[in-house]
Amino acid sequence: MTLGYDVERDNKDRWAKIAAHVGMSASALFDAMVENIELDQRGYPVWLPAKPAIDGELPIDSV
Numbered sequence: 001m002t003l004g005y006d007v008e009r010d011n012k013d014r015w016a017k018i019a020a021h022v023g024m025s026a027s028a029l030f031d032a033m034v035e036n037i038e039l040d041q042r043g044y045p046v047w048l049p050a051k052p053a054i055d056g057e058l059p060i061d062s063v
Helices: 009-021 026-036
Strands: none
Touching: 009 026
8 A cells, every 4th residue: 555645855865774774675675564552551652752750640560
């Protein structure tokens, strides 16, 4: 499937270089990233800045 995302040219070029370096196509690398991205207990990528709590949600660890 073709994605219809607009991205920065520098980021597209960097992604292609990373993919080539690891011996994958850019699309295969994207699929692998999506399939393996680490999410927190709310489904938010762990490498993004903390997402504010939803109104009424308490910041209590579930573990």
